[in-house]
Amino acid sequence: MGNAPIDEAVAQLSRLPGIGRKTATRLVYWLLRSPTGTAATIGRALSALEGGVRECDTCCDFTDQIRCPICASGGREQGVVCVVEHPQDVRAFERSAGFRGRYHVLHGAISPLDGVGPAELRIRPLLERIRSDEIREVILATDPDVEGDATALYLARLLRGVGVRVTRIARGLAVGTEIEYADPASLSRALENRQEL
Amino acid sequence: MRLQRLATRGLRNLAPGELHTDASFVVFSGLNAQGKTNALEAIWFLATLRPLRGFVVRDLIAWGEEEAAVGGTVDGHALKVMQGKSRRLFLEGQAVTQLSQYFGAVRAVAFSPSDEEVLRGEPRLRRQWLDRAAFTADPSHLDLVRAYHRALDQKRALLRSPDPVLLDVLDEQLARTGAAVAEARERMLSALEPHVTRYHRELSGDQAVVEPRYRTVAYGRSTADRTGALHDALQQARAEEVRRGMALVGPHRDEVRLLLDGRPARTWASRGQVRSLLLALKLAELQAARERGDAPLFLLDDLSSELDGDRTRRLVSILEGLGSQVFVTTTDPSHIQGLPEADTLHFSVREGQLSALPAAR
Ligand SMILES: Nc1ncnc2c1ncn2[C@@H]1O[C@H](COP(=O)(O)OP(=O)(O)OP(=O)(O)O)[C@@H](O)[C@H]1O
Ligand SMILES: [Mg+2]
Ligand SMILES: [Zn+2]
Numbered sequence: 001m002g003n004a005p006i007d008e009a010v011a012q013l014s015r016l017p018g019i020g021r022k023t024a025t026r027l028v029y030w031l032l033r034s035p036t037g038t039a040a041t042i043g044r045a046l047s048a049l050e051g052g053v054r055e056c057d058t059c060c061d062f063t064d065q066i067r068c069p070i071c072a073s074g075g076r077e078q079g080v081v082c083v084v085e086h087p088q089d090v091r092a093f094e095r096s097a098g099f100r101g102r103y104h105v106l107h108g109a110i111s112p113l114d115g116v117g118p119a120e121l122r123i124r125p126l127l128e129r130i131r132s133d134e135i136r137e138v139i140l141a142t143d144p145d146v147e148g149d150a151t152a153l154y155l156a157r158l159l160r161g162v163g164v165r166v167t168r169i170a171r172g173l174a175v176g177t178e179i180e181y182a183d184p185a186s187l188s189r190a191l192e193n194r195q196e197l
Numbered sequence: 198m199r200l201q202r203l204a205t206r207g208l209r210n211l212a213p214g215e216l217h218t219d220a221s222f223v224v225f226s227g228l229n230a231q232g233k234t235n236a237l238e239a240i241w242f243l244a245t246l247r248p249l250r251g252f253v254v255r256d257l258i259a260w261g262e263e264e265a266a267v268g269g270t271v272d273g274h275a276l277k278v279m280q281g282k283s284r285r286l287f288l289e290g291q292a293v294t295q296l297s298q299y300f301g302a303v304r305a306v307a308f309s310p311s312d313e314e315v316l317r318g319e320p321r322l323r324r325q326w327l328d329r330a331a332f333t334a335d336p337s338h339l340d341l342v343r344a345y346h347r348a349l350d351q352k353r354a355l356l357r358s359p360d361p362v363l364l365d366v367l368d369e370q371l372a373r374t375g376a377a378v379a380e381a382r383e384r385m386l387s388a389l390e391p392h393v394t395r396y397h398r399e400l401s402g403d404q405a406v407v408e409p410r411y412r413t414v415a416y417g418r419s420t421a422d423r424t425g426a427l428h429d430a431l432q433q434a435r436a437e438e439v440r441r442g443m444a445l446v447g448p449h450r451d452e453v454r455l456l457l458d459g460r461p462a463r464t465w466a467s468r469g470q471v472r473s474l475l476l477a478l479k480l481a482e483l484q485a486a487r488e489r490g491d492a493p494l495f496l497l498d499d500l501s502s503e504l505d506g507d508r509t510r511r512l513v514s515i516l517e518g519l520g521s522q523v524f525v526t527t528t529d530p531s532h533i534q535g536l537p538e539a540d541t542l543h544f545s546v547r548e549g550q551l552s553a554l555p556a557a558r
Contacts, residue, residue, distance in 0.1 A: 112352075146344055146348050150367060153369060
C-alpha cells in the first residue's frame with residue numbers, strides 16, 4: 001500500500017526537470033536512509049529560494065539583493081551590456097573571464113510554439129535601462145538556435161534608431177550548442193568576434 | 198568507403214553476432230521474410246541513424262528487447278550506435294557529442310523497390326529524397342533543413358496570433374535558411390544531371406533524356422539573390438498567410454521534377470521506367486560522390502525484382518566502376534550475374550541467422 005509522505009515527496013521531486021518518477025523514488029529512499037536532518041537541511045535550502053531570491057532591479061539576474069553583485073560593482077564597464085537568455089548564461093560568461101561589461105537576463109527566448117512572446121521576456125526593463133543609462137553597446141548573446149536568433153533579430157529591430165551599437169556574438173559556437181554549456185574558450189572567441197547587426 | 202565488420206544485437210529478427218564484410222560486393226540471399234532487408238537496415242542505421250524503410254526508429258528494436266545495438270568498422274574506424282529509449286553513439290569507443298564527427302566517418306546510399314513512391318508520390322517525398330542526397334554530400338545540410346523547419350513551425354504557431362514585427366523577424370530567418378536549403382538542393386540536382394540520362398539508358402536501353410528540375414521561389418544567381426527573392430515572396434504572401442493562418446511560401450513547397458523527354462516522369466513514366474530512373478538517380482548520386490572523392494556504401498534491396506540477367510550484368514559492371522562497396526539482397530543469388538566472385542562475400546539469411554557461404558559456387 002502507498003505511504004502518503006513518500007508518495008508526496010516522490011510526486012514533488014518528479015516535477016523537477018530531468019527527474020522522472022524512477023529517479024525521484026531513488027532520491028526519496030536515499031534521503032530516508034540518510035542521517036536525521038539531511039532532508040530538513042535540503043528542505044530549508046530550497047525554502048530559502050522563495051522570498052530570499054529575487055530579480056536584480058537593473059539586469060534581472062537572480063540575486064538576494066536589490067542589485068546583483070555585478071551591477072553593484074564599480075569595477076565593471078557601464079557602457080556595454082551583454083544580453084543573455086538565462087541566469088546560467090551569465091555564470092558561463094563569467095567563467096570565461098573575458099567580459100568586463102554588465103549583463104541583462106531575458107529569462108527565455110521568443111518561441112511562439114511554447115507561448116513565449118516578447119511580453120513574456122524582460123525586454124521592457126532592458127529598454128528602460130538603455131534609455132536611462134549611458135549605454136554604448138548592446139551585445140546580443142542569446143543561444144545560436146532558431147529561438148535565440150529570432151530573439152536577437154527582434155531586439156535588433158527594437159533598438160534601431162535608439163543610438164546604441166548593436167552586435168551579435170559570432171557564430172563560432174557549433175549549431176545547437178547552448179551558451180550555458182559552451183566551453184570558456186569558445187565563448188570568449190564568440191564574444192570577441194561579435195558582429196554588427 | 199569500406200565496411201569491414203558489422204555487429205548487431207537486438208535488431209529486428211537478426212541473431213546477435215558479427216560478420217566480416219570486407220569485400221567490394223556483399224550478397225545476402227534467402228527466402229522471403231528471413232531478414233535480408235533487416236541486414237541492410239542494420240547497415241543503414243549505422244550509417245544514417247535512421248530506419249531504411251518507412252517506420253520509426255523504435256521499430257528497429259527486436260520484439261521483447263529494450264535496446265538495439267549496431268557496431269561496425271568503416272575504413273578502420275570503430276562506430277557504434279545503441280538505441281533504447283534514447284540513443285548513444287560511439288566513435289573509436291568514445292561517446293560522440295557532435296553528430297558531424299560521427300557522420301564524417303560513414304556515408305551510405307540506398308535503393309529499394311519501395312523508393313518508387315519517391316517518383317510517384319507526393320512532392321514532400323521528392324524533397325526528402327533530395328535533402329537526403331544533399332546530406333550525404335554534406336552532413337551540415339541536416340542542420341540547415343532542421344533550422345528551416347523549426348523556424349517554419351514557429352511561424353505557424355505565430356500565425357495564430359500574429360505580431361507583425363515578430364513575423365518580419367521569422368520571415369527574415371526563413372528567407373535566410375530557406376535560400377540556403379534551396380541552393381543546396383539545386384546544387385545537388387545539377388551534380389546528378391550529367392549522369393542520370395546515361396545510367397538510365399544503360400540500365401533500360403531507353404533513349405529518353407532525363408532532366409531533373411527544381412522549382413523554387415528562392416531562385417537567383419547568388420545566395421543573396423535567393424534570399425532576396427524568397428524574402429520578397431514572403432512579403433507578398435503575408436496578407437494571405439495571416440488570413441489563412443498558413444505558411445504558404447518557401448522551400449517546404451518547392452517542386453522537384455523529373456522530366457523524361459520533357460514529360461513529367463511522375464505521371465508519364467511506365468513502372469519499369471520509374472524503377473530504372475530511380476536506380477539511375479542513385480547511381481548518379483554515387484558518381485557525384487566519386488567526383489567529390491567519396492565512395493558511400495551502396496545498399497541495394499531486392500535486386501531480383503528489378504532487372505533481367507543482362508541488365509543486372511550491366512549494373513554490376515557500372516557498380517564495379519563506381520568503387521562503392523555494394524550490399525545486395527536477393528531471393529535468388531543466381532540472378533545476379535557477373536559478380537567478381539574473388540571480391541564478393543555471400544551470406545545466406547535464414548530466420549535472422551546470417552551465415553557465410555563458401556566463395557565461388
Ligand atoms: N522488431 C522486430 N523484432 C523481431 N523480428 C522482427 C521485427 N520486425 C520485423 N521482424 C521480422 O523480420 C522478418 C522480416 O525480415 P526482412 O524484412 O528482412 O525480410 P526479407 O528477408 O527482406 O524478406 P523479403 O524477401 O520478403 O523482402 C519478418 O519475419 C518479421 O517477423
Ligand atoms: Mg526484404
Ligand atoms: Zn544585476
